[in-house]
Amino acid sequence: MLVVYDKFATQDDLTAGRKIQCVLKHVISCTRTIALNGLYELEIQSVLDDDIRNHIERKSIILSPSGQFYIVYNMSYSSSSGTVTIKAWHIFYYLSYRMCEEHEKYNYPASYAIASVMYEQEQDPRLVQHIFRTSTDLDSDDNKYDVNYYGMNKAYALIGSPQSVTALYGGEIYRDNFYFSINKRMEGSKENAFLIRDGWNCKGINMVVDDSETVTAT
Numbered sequence: 001m002l003v004v005y006d007k008f009a010t011q012d013d014l015t016a017g018r019k020i021q022c023v024l025k026h027v028i029s030c031t032r033t034i035a036l037n038g039l040y041e042l043e044i045q046s047v048l049d050d051d052i053r054n055h056i057e058r059k060s061i062i063l064s065p066s067g068q069f070y071i072v073y074n075m076s077y078s079s080s081s082g083t084v085t086i087k088a089w090h091i092f093y094y095l096s097y098r099m100c101e102e103h104e105k106y107n108y109p110a111s112y113a114i115a116s117v118m119y120e121q122e123q124d125p126r127l128v129q130h131i132f133r134t135s136t137d138l139d140s141d142d143n144k145y146d147v148n149y150y151g152m153n154k155a156y157a158l159i160g161s162p163q164s165v166t167a168l169y170g171g172e173i174y175r176d177n178f179y180f181s182i183n184k185r186m187e188g189s190k191e192n193a194f195l196i197r198d199g200w201n202c203k204g205i206n207m208v209v210d211d212s213e214t215v216t217a218t
Helices: 010-016 052-054 091-097 110-118 154-160 165-169
Strands: 003-005 020-023 026-033 040-047 061-062 069-078 083-090 105-108 134-136 145-149 172-176 179-183 195-201
Touching: 061 172, 069 091, 083 091, 091 154, 105 110, 105 195, 110 134, 110 145, 110 154, 145 165, 154 165, 165 179
Parallel strands: 134 179
Antiparallel strands: 003 020, 003 061, 026 040, 026 195, 040 083, 061 069, 069 083, 105 145, 172 179
16 A cells, blocks of 8 residues: 655654545556665556546655655656656655755764764754654774765765765665664665565456445455
């Protein structure tokens, strides 16, 4: 089930299940792609129905079947087939809409580098506030670097830039809604994996529901 929330839903709204706009009913396929220290994306193909026309736009929030929140960044339509392709980043990438405020710091361990990225001087009134918890096991006396992420978007500073936290200190990022860690090995991983792609296809599924005592599904 794919649940769509209003793009202005707060963190409390999301965790409490408030501000739901609709549930997508005519999904054709849904694919999740996870790249180590990179992409974490949901791609949905669906029939273009009134729910999508009326309730989904850029920055709408989608709750996936795995319980993860994603923010829509792109929608493309096919008038010939009457379908839409929706692409959404994991809510971790909401950090990309925020700029780092800290100036250059010297001889920083990993935990302080992450803290300098996450530090907020003031709230951007155009954005919904989401608070992310973090952890790392990369700190050591031999693992300290000079960092300067000022004016860089936060996700890029953590995993994208050549001077990002993962580029300087190493480690694998784990993302779980409003929590992320950068550890020597990604939380819960059994082996290092660069790219994981999985999904489900809804073609050929029919549901028959009647008002009798027996409800059947085929």
